Amino acid sequence: MVACQQQDEPHPIKEQIETPKVQNTAVDLTLMCQNIKKNMAEINDQRTTFALEQINQDLKVCLPLLNLEQQKALLSLSLKMYDNFLQVKRTPAQQIAFERYAFDMAQHPTIHQSHFEQLTARDQYLLKHQGQAYVEVVDAGNEQLSYRRSPEYLARIFAPYxxxxxxxxxxxLAHQNIETAIxxxxxxxxxxxxxxxxxxxxxxxxQYPQSSYLSDAKLLLAQYRYFLFIGAPKSPVSEGYHDQYSVRVSSWEEIEKLSQRHDSELSKLAKKFIQFYHMSEEQRRQKIPASATAEQQLIHYLDLTRQNSSKDCFSDAICL
Known part of the structure; x- marks a missing residue:
């Protein structure tokens, strides 16, 4: 009996020893989440991808403990954090070397190496570590390169919580913007x-009329409607707006498919689009107020919105 009692006695002591560990873990977690804003603000163009990865791991721990308003505050800070991290100061010569770097890399390895040696130390570091901590190098158009934070960042670090x-x-939106749309x-x-x-x-x-991103979803819908029926300045849907044969074949086929649906507002616009191209000029004048161009007539007839928003919805997982 004595032996059994002696074996049982240590258990309460063990519990007393373990309890402070749980409390310390909670204290450490609280402290980490309290400091995360400060740590994010301290990221600059001298820090490493490892520093970013550490903060991103901390975010995964802290985000589930926060409400939506607090989460979106950290999301805004993450934008600034990556902007600061990806800043590079270059001389004009270094800028030219940076822009030529990727374009010459495949065809002219020797020139590629000479350009690399002309880059700033920060460019050399970022190019060597692209793909880490969601850092990417992308074609920004007009034969210019730029760094960006991958759209997958918000989808993987923030969205799950x-x-x-x-x-x-x-x-x-992250999935849509992995590849450049325009x-x-x-x-x-x-x-x-x-x-x-x-x-x-x-x-x-x-489906989500209460979404805090509702206005951005409406902006995206308006932009894609415009792209579908009008196109972009250098890739218009129609060249002359005369009849079906002045419309790009791939666009007409897709819009015709849409017109056969009965479950969306977009299908109604597709029907009106086809009606427009079957009208004579006289019929258009009777049904549509006089406008300067046939394009403007079509925009008016479909009640499309030409987007002049300062928001960019094609670069990240949110509209910036």
Whole structure:
């Protein structure tokens, strides 16, 4: 009996020893989350990708403990954090070397190496570590390169811990913006993909009317509608707006498919688009107020919005 009692006695002592560890863990976690804003603000163009990765790991721990307003505050800080991290100061010669770097790399390895040696130390570091901590080098158009934070960053670091409406918005916009959709005033995606995205944002607006990203979803819908029926300055849907044969074949086929649906507002616009191209000029004048160009007539007839928003919805997982 004595032996049994002696074996049982240490258990309460063990529990007393373990309890402070749990408390210390909680204290450490609270302190880490309290300091995360300060740590994010301290990231600059002298820090390493390892420092970014450490903060991103801390964010994964802290974000589930916060409400949406607090999460979006950290999301805004993360934008500034990466902007600061990706800043590079270059001389004109270093700027030219940077812009030529990737374009010469495949065809002329020797020139590529000579350009690399002319780069700033920061450019050399970022190029060597691209792909780490969601840092990418992208073609910004007009034969210019730039760094960016991958759209997947918000989808993987923030979205999993946010309410469903915000989570779905971020994950889908990130997926859409992994590849560039528009560059140098030209659309780089096919009409079927433009239509798919327009239908998606139309559905999102109906499914998540309380989303904090509702206005951005409406902006995306308006932009993709415009791309579908009008196009972009250097890739218009129609050259002359005369009849069906003045419309790009791939665009007409996609819009015709849409017109056969009965489950969306987009299908109604597709029907009106086809009606427009079957009208004579006289019929257009009777049904549509006089406008300077046939393009303006079509925009008016479909009640499209030409987007002049200062927001960029094609670079990240949110509209910037």
């Amino acid at each position: 946010m309410p469903e409406a915000e989570k779905v918005f971020i994950e889908n 560059q140098d005033k030209s659309l780089l995606i096919e009409p079927f993909e433009v239509a798919r995205r327009a239908l998606y944002w139309e559905d999102y607006i109906q």
